[in-house]
Amino acid sequence: MQPAARERELAAENRETRRNHEEGGPWKQDHRDPDEQHPAADDPDADTAGCARDRLDHASEVCNPRAKPADPVDYPRTLRCSPEAAICNTDTAAGNGLKLSHLAERSPAPTPWSEGEKIPWHEPGFSRRMLAEHLSQAHDRASRRFEILDGQVAWIHEQILAGQPAPILDLGCGPGLYAERLVGLGHQVVGVDISPASIAHAREHVGEATFVEADIRQVELAGFDSFSLALLLFGEANSFRRRDLETILSNAAAALEPGGVLILEPHSFEAVHRIGCQSPTWYSAPHGLFADEPYTCLHESFWDDASATATERWWIIDSNTAEVTRHVGTLQAYREDDYRLLLENAGFQSIAQHDGLGVLQEGLFALVAKKAS
Ligand SMILES: C[S@@+](CC[C@H](N)C(=O)[O-])C[C@H]1O[C@@H](n2cnc3c(N)ncnc32)[C@H](O)[C@@H]1O
Secondary structure, three states, X not given: OOHHHHHHHHHHHHHHHHHHHHXXXXXXXXXXXXXXXOHHHHOOOOOOHHHHHHHHHOOOOOOOOOOOOOOOOOOOOOOOOOOOOOOOOHHHOOOOOEOHHHXXXXXXXXXXXXXXXXXXXXXXXXXXXXXXXXXXXXXXXXXXXXXXXXXXXXXXXXXXXXXXOOEEEEEOOOOOHHHHHHHHOXXXXXXXXXXXXXXXXXXXHOOOOEEEXXXXXXXXXXXXXXXXXXXXXXXXXXXXXXXXXXXXXHHHHHHEEEEEEEEEOOEOHHHHHHHHOOOOEEEEEOXXXXXXXXXXXXXXXXXXXXXXXXXEEEEEEEOOOXXXXXXXXXXXXXXXXXXXXXXXXXXXXXXXXXXXOOOEOOOEOEEEEEEOO
């Protein structure tokens, strides 16, 4: 098709979309209160199947942009990170051949993990754009803002390490924001992350620490001395399949000295449930996390009650070419007992639960566990 003809076709589609918004047509926004739609979200004992059904009812809708302002920094959660088997969805490579028609024909309820597991943390371009989100002081999406990090690191230093210098392993360390602060307090830090841009930033800014660019499911840590503390923070644990999380926890235990401590900061069950029950949204941006060029992002979430997973899809439409790229990530929800079981099976004991790392963070909490001596 000639570009001019394609442009006319897109303009016609835009007019149709606008008309549908105005008429409350098939693109109609659901204005119901999310808590009303999903009454079970805050009640761990409630039957959550209603949410799954509700999700299906609305799976083909895209919301009215007037209902939620465009948010050019919105991005997949592993939140949050876990832009998410090999490492990532093979669809995440640009130019994966999807067209607008694939949107209309998409499955109304994805099978968890089947369309891809994570946003593409490891891709150089994506990781470069994500680095900007990690460092942003405008939001807490990829990493927490510095004042929160300062409070969390002070808590780790004082409450967990009793102010004593210690060798620390940070799994999924991002750009080294914890490492930087921990090194400043006299600790020795090894950080592991799959993001090339984050690791490059960390190496440049925290010369005193060691950073390894690797997948934490497979990283080889035998060359390091044992650690006193291992960290797996900011909900990243939920972005892995259960069997992968089991591997990561076992590897963390193997890397710790006897009596060494693991701090796991996962999402609560309810937080993952809420992510799976979000209403669809969309925004346009001149550039952003998903591309350096103008694009429109359509986001939809699904809660699967049977597997207790939230699957999110981000459909990225290139404004110049109308090429569609799909990113998909699944988050696994666990009840508190289940987290304890995972930790015990990996060789941890004396498990203590905290509201957060000294700083309250909605939807997240901390489990502090000791490797058996
Ligand atoms: C939510 S971010 C948190 C980063 C850091 N812990 C912080 O709070 O600033 C999750 C991090 O996990 C990393 N990640 C995701 N999957 C990974 C994997 N399989 N192996 C290593 N790192 C991974 C991402 O690149 C990202 O830096």
